[in-house]
Amino acid sequence: MIPFSRIVVLAALSIGFAGVLQAAEFDDVARTKLIEEYAQKLQDTYVFPEKGKVLADSLRSHLKHGDYAGLEEKALAEQVQKDLDAIVPDQHNRLVYVEFDALEEPPPPSPKPAVPVARPGLDNFGLAKFEMKGKVAYLQVSRFGPVDAFAAEALAKVMAQAAGSQAMIIDLRDGQGGMPPMVTLLSSYFFDDRPVHLLDELDRSGKVTDSFITTTKLAGPCYGSQRPLYVLVDEETASAAEAFAYGLQQQKRAVIVGHKTSGGAHKQFGEPVSHHLIAFVAIGRSVDPVTRANWERTGVQPDIEVPAGQALDVAMAQIAKVAGDQ
Numbered sequence: 001m002i003p004f005s006r007i008v009v010l011a012a013l014s015i016g017f018a019g020v021l022q023a024a025e026f027d028d029v030a031r032t033k034l035i036e037e038y039a040q041k042l043q044d045t046y047v048f049p050e051k052g053k054v055l056a057d058s059l060r061s062h063l064k065h066g067d068y069a070g071l072e073e074k075a076l077a078e079q080v081q082k083d084l085d086a087i088v089p090d091q092h093n094r095l096v097y098v099e100f101d102a103l104e105e106p107p108p109p110s111p112k113p114a115v116p117v118a119r120p121g122l123d124n125f126g127l128a129k130f131e132m133k134g135k136v137a138y139l140q141v142s143r144f145g146p147v148d149a150f151a152a153e154a155l156a157k158v159m160a161q162a163a164g165s166q167a168m169i170i171d172l173r174d175g176q177g178g179m180p181p182m183v184t185l186l187s188s189y190f191f192d193d194r195p196v197h198l199l200d201e202l203d204r205s206g207k208v209t210d211s212f213i214t215t216t217k218l219a220g221p222c223y224g225s226q227r228p229l230y231v232l233v234d235e236e237t238a239s240a241a242e243a244f245a246y247g248l249q250q251q252k253r254a255v256i257v258g259h260k261t262s263g264g265a266h267k268q269f270g271e272p273v274s275h276h277l278i279a280f281v282a283i284g285r286s287v288d289p290v291t292r293a294n295w296e297r298t299g300v301q302p303d304i305e306v307p308a309g310q311a312l313d314v315a316m317a318q319i320a321k322v323a324g325d326q
Contacts, residue, residue, distance in 0.1 A: 026073055026274055035063045035080070038095065038279050047204045047266060047282050051088045058087050073097055073276045089297065092268035092282035102272035125151040126178060130158050133169075136319055137162035138312075140171040144178025144240040147185055156220030159189050163221045167228035167319045170244075173258065173308055177239030180212050187244060188214035189223045190253055198247040200287045201267060209284060228322060229254040230315040233300060234308035237261040243286060245300045250290040255318070257304045258311035265294035 039056040046052030062068060062083055068076055077097040084093050126143035139158060145151055162168055170186075180199065187198055191214050201210040216222075223229075231245045231254045242261045248254035267284035286294045306314050 028069070030274065031068060031071070031076065032063065034273050034277070035059055035068060038080075038273065039063075041279070041281055042093065045204065045269070045281050045283050046093070047285050048088075049204055052204075055084060055087055055093070058083060073274055077277055090266060090282050091262065091264045092266040092280060094268075094270075094280040095273075096270075096278045096280065098276055098278060101275050102278055103275050125154045126182070127154055127158050130161060132161070132165065133316065135166040136316065137165035137168040138171065139168070141175055141186070141241070143176045144180075144182035144186070144244070146179050147181040151182065152185065152219050155186065155189075156218070159218075159220035159223060162223060165227070166323065167230070168223065169230045169232065169312065169315050169319075170254075171232045171312065172237045172241040172245060173232050173234040173311065174236045175233075175238065175241030177241055177264075180210070180240060180243065183240050183244045183247070184212040184214060187247060188216070188218060189220070190225060190229055190248065191251075192222070192225050196251060197289045198251075199243055200289060201284050202287055203284050225253060228319055230319065231256050232308075232311040232315060233258040233261050233302060234311070235259050235262055235299075237300070239264045242295050242300050246288060246295050249300065249303065250288050255304065255315075256300060256302045257315045257318070258302050258306060259308045260299040260301055260305070261295065263295055263297045263299040265296035
């Protein structure tokens with residue numbers, strides 16, 4: 001799975017694919033140049049330099065031996081992916097085929113409005129569904145969207161509805177990743193009056209490029225650290241959704257229920273390299289301040305491992321049991 005909400009896609013002129021983009025057709029010249037430049041990008045920017053060189057050399061070897069000769073864009077994407085995964089499995093290194101024209105210029109931006117325009121989408125900024133199940137608040141999060149005043153207000157309204165509950169369940173099954181700032185904001189509602197260091201992002205040199213720390217300045221009522229919190233996950237739970245589950249688990253703030261997650265803890269950069277291909281490279285990695293590790297390839301391991309379809313019922317039963325024991 002590619003959690004597209006976590007990627008950055010820029011014009012290819014910015015980092016060296018200009019030659020490929022000028023080709024009117026996807027011919028042998030364009031194909032060769034694409035592979036050569038993707039190999040170089042892996043070597044120069046992959047989060048683990050030594051492995052980046054190994055990946056690059058592998059692509060160059062396949063190219064030299066004619067393994068990509070005559071392949072159209074879709075077939076090339078499939079073959080390159082097999083070759084990358086055979087060396088270093090990393091779901092954030094991808095050559096992805098898309099049906100639309102990836103090189104088509106976007107329309108010029110509209111004049112910036114005086115007041116930001118809300119972008120709730122069809123899923124309310126990813127806060128897709130909220131309901132009370134008796135005295136238990138249930139929130140389904142489909143993605144962790146960008147944080148702006150409107151998204152923060154939408155989250156505040158949800159947390160206001162949850163304020164009177166005895167426990168809360170956050171459902172990340174099929175969660176399609178997203179943005180770390182929203183992970184941090186939602187997490188902030190489940191701690192008290194102290195900042196909590198959730199996550200660092202490191203570049204290929206090991207330098208911390210960003211840190212994510214909870215805030216006590218919330219637009220809605222803080223849920224606090226005392227009431228039970230359960231997080232549901234499955235094999236489709238990816239990227240930023242995994243960061244949310246992993247961080248709360250390591251802080252011993254939430255019980256994770258369901259199936260092991262997909263295992264993608266890297267930050268990726270992507271750009272179009274032909275009319276129907278987008279190339280991605282993992283350029284950074286997440287590090288938890290408690291474990292000094294992450295969930296890359298291993299996934300987030302549930303505290304209560306059950307089939308994903310049973311996770312909600314199991315969490316509800318666990319909440320009822322804990323309440324009965326008190």
